[in-house]
Amino acid sequence: MSETGATTGAATAAMTADAIVVGSGVIGSAVALELARGGRSVLVIDKAAGPGHGSTSASSAVIRFMYSTFEGVATSWESKFCWEQWADHLGVARLPEPERPALARFHRTGMLHLDVPAVPRERSMDLLRAAGVPFEDLTPDELTARFPHLDGGAYWPNKPIADDAFWEETSRRLGAVYTPDAGYMDDPRLAADNLAVAARLHGARTEYRAQVVAAERRGTVWHLDLADGRRAEAPVVVNAAGPWSGAFNALAGVGAEFTVGVRPLRQEVHQVTQPAGYGSDAEPGPGIFDIDLGTYMRPGPQQAWVVGGTEPACDPMEWLSDPDAVDQHVTTARYEAQVTRAARRLPDLRVPNRPSGVVGVYDVADDWTPIYDRTDADGFYVAIGTSGNQFKNAPLAGCFLAAIVEACENGVDHDAVPVTYVGIHTGLKIDLGAFSRKREVNAASTRTVLG
Numbered sequence: 253m254s255e256t257g258a259t260t261g262a263a264t265a266a267m268t269a270d271a272i273v274v275g276s277g278v279i280g281s282a283v284a285l286e287l288a289r290g291g292r293s294v295l296v297i298d299k300a301a302g303p304g305h306g307s308t309s310a311s312s313a314v315i316r317f318m319y320s321t322f323e324g325v326a327t328s329w330e331s332k333f334c335w336e337q338w339a340d341h342l343g344v345a346r347l348p349e350p351e352r353p354a355l356a357r358f359h360r361t362g363m364l365h366l367d368v369p370a371v372p373r374e375r376s377m378d379l380l381r382a383a384g385v386p387f388e389d390l391t392p393d394e395l396t397a398r399f400p401h402l403d404g405g406a407y408w409p410n411k412p413i414a415d416d417a418f419w420e421e422t423s424r425r426l427g428a429v430y431t432p433d434a435g436y437m438d439d440p441r442l443a444a445d446n447l448a449v450a451a452r453l454h455g456a457r458t459e460y461r462a463q464v465v466a467a468e469r470r471g472t473v474w475h476l477d478l479a480d481g482r483r484a485e486a487p488v489v490v491n492a493a494g495p496w497s498g499a500f501n502a503l504a505g506v507g508a509e510f511t512v513g514v515r516p517l518r519q520e521v522h523q524v525t526q527p528a529g530y531g532s533d534a535e536p537g538p539g540i541f542d543i544d545l546g547t548y549m550r551p552g553p554q555q556a557w558v559v560g561g562t563e564p565a566c567d568p569m570e571w572l573s574d575p576d577a578v579d580q581h582v583t584t585a586r587y588e589a590q591v592t593r594a595a596r597r598l599p600d601l602r603v604p605n606r607p608s609g610v611v612g613v614y615d616v617a618d619d620w621t622p623i624y625d626r627t628d629a630d631g632f633y634v635a636i637g638t639s640g641n642q643f644k645n646a647p648l649a650g651c652f653l654a655a656i657v658e659a660c661e662n663g664v665d666h667d668a669v670p671v672t673y674v675g676i677h678t679g680l681k682i683d684l685g686a687f688s689r690k691r692e693v694n695a696a697s698t699r700t701v702l703g
């Protein structure tokens with residue numbers, strides 16, 4: 253049953269809107285909210301049963317501020333204020349209590365970015381300074397004095413855990429850049445749901461269990477066919493289809509001009525218990541971004557410790573041709589590889605025999621930087637290539653797409669003179685040309701989930 257109450261069947265009239273957003277993950281839901289806020293009638297279509305059931309549901313939802321470009325850093329810093337003031341960002345703070353939805357919550361834990369050659373320290377600190385992100389520059393002595401339960405050894409380059417070299421001792425030591433304002437959102441799927449609720453408060457309609465199987469532009473209107481025979485029409489379509497984004501572009505005949513491609517990549521994130529001594533129940537230790545050992549980790553509620561990977565070149569990458577064909581079961585091999593890397597850094601971490609965690613799929617762009625842009629097909633926009641690192645930037649991704657749609661639909665040549673977005677919390681000016689589909693591939697990218 254659709255939430256709009258629309259009837260189904262091939263004979264019924266097409267659903268119409270000013271803009272159709274395909275995908276109701278955290279990105280599509282944010283785009284829908286901002287388009288609706290801007291006064292457009294919006295229709296969101298998703299093949300899943302509700303918002304955030306795609307890759308968003310598996311997200312570690314880490315909120316951190318280190319990227320390889322100024323625009324990446326500025327976007328994450330501006331977005332942090334949206335997460336912190338989530339009810340205000342959504343526009344639900346003044347709703348009477350019974351009408352206010354349960355909200356996802358931001359937890360401030362801090363993040364340690366351990367040194368690694370792929371992320372030049374001076375450049376990283378320059379970018380943080382330029383965006384006004386508070387940080388501390390910790391020497392190796394300061395790092396281990398402050399976090400004595402953390403092994404401060406430098407082990408780069410990454411090695412397979414089955415290789416004896418992985419266990420070799422080292423006399424080289426790491427420093428870190430510590431950003432105390434980092435943290436995580438405690439429920440990524442709920443965050444997408446919150447955005448969808450907020451979009452509906454602005455009049456957006458949402459259709460779930462509705463798969464788009466064809467897309468064609470006739471005249472100035474995009475015509476979408478759904479698997480159940482229904483149709484939808486709008487002059488503006490936004491591809492926010494997550495790991496299915498490449499397939500949806502192909503379906504619409506879009507993408508020939510892109511210099512940056514996207515590909516789905518299978519990922520696992522594992523859950524263990526917070527290591528004793530590294531922080532306390534009341535105040536868990538900060539998250540750790542550790543490309544030196546090929547892992548990232550963060551605390552979670554109820555003493556959880558979430559462990560993901562940073563694509564160590566020595567471990568196989570699981571590229572997919574079809575995100576729907578992904579094996580949804582956590583594997584012992586991947587679990588052991590990731591959690592052992594984490595335990596090398598935090599020797600008190602206990603590694604249970606039985607793997608526990610989630611499987612998800614990244615929509616990886618060639619340079620691990622998202623594509624927020626128009627396309628050469630008029631009226632067709634993309635919010636794709638989120639590369640395992642854009643949950644945190646979703647509030648701004650919505651604002652970016654709304655700004656780009658508004659400009660392009662009013663005749664602005666965004667390719668020639670890219671739109672600038674000015675953050676309402678930070679005043680930072682963000683050149684949206686940095687997320688162009690026709691950009692030069694970002695050479696500073698770590699080509700990992702860091703971006």
Ligand SMILES: Cc1cc2nc3c(=O)[nH]c(=O)nc-3n(C[C@H](O)[C@H](O)[C@H](O)COP(=O)(O)OP(=O)(O)OC[C@H]3O[C@@H](n4cnc5c(N)ncnc54)[C@H](O)[C@@H]3O)c2cc1C
Nearest residue numbers: 275277279299306307308311312314464494612638643644
């Ligand atoms: C394991 C994992 C860990 C992550 N950790 C972090 C993190 O710590 N911090 C961070 O910032 N980011 C993280 N990310 C990245 C972040 O979660 C994603 O960038 C973000 O969730 C992508 O959202 P989305 O809306 O683009 O995609 P999705 O959530 O995948 O939404 C796309 C939607 O499109 C729908 N769809 C697709 N094709 C069609 C069609 N033809 N018709 C109808 N509907 C369609 C799908 O059903 C789906 O619901 C992580 C991602 C994963 C997988």
